[in-house]
């Protein structure tokens with residue numbers, strides 16, 4: 659049940675089937691030379707829609723913007739603060755809670771550490787504020803880590819590489835422009851740097867050449883199965 663595409667009457671009927679909602683978070687962020695800036699949002703929204711075909715669940719419209727730290731200076735990236743990410747998550751959940759939703763799956767197509775920290779912080783605040791809420795916070799990278807072995811070949815593939823390129827071949831093939839070379843960033847951790855492009859010029863973390871549409875179809879189906887299982891878990895989760 660895609661909330662932006664149903665009526666208020668259908669919303670009420672949906673509430674009789676489930677009190678769970680997926681709130682997809684994405685980003686507008688560089689994804690190498692070959693993938694569109696909207697990759698994270700397009701992916702996480704497609705995953706949420708796919709999951710809603712497997713089992714009853716509401717899907718909120720995606721939040722298109724996220725906190726992009728390492729890619730903020732790459733052309734086209736639009737970054738917002740962690741405070742704004744946190745506020746958006748809390749206010750969206752609070753509004754949906756008022757309509758009877760209780761189980762909130764905050765899933766992000768963008769897996770940046772500072773972005774995920776803001777969402778996790780929001781999840782804790784939702785638990786505090788909304789007494790009957792249950793909250794799960796995760797990025798798609800965590801789902802990919804649980805994929806059955808053999809599906810992804812590139813170790814540590816995480817950004818505009820094998821996984822995201824495969825998924826975009828399946829979800830939005832017309833938006834792909836040829837390919838980008840295999841690349842991994844070389845940040846001098848833990849030292850922070852101003853000129854992040856110098857240490858990550860191509861903006862790819864992984865190997866796009868290992869991508870295929872068949873992999874994309876299988877990864878998306880597997881992710882949806884894992885997300886559906888998480889919704890089962892959160893719905894039966896009991897806390898003292």
Ligand SMILES: [Zn+2]
Pocket residue numbers: 689697698767768816817818822
């Ligand atoms: Zn991405």
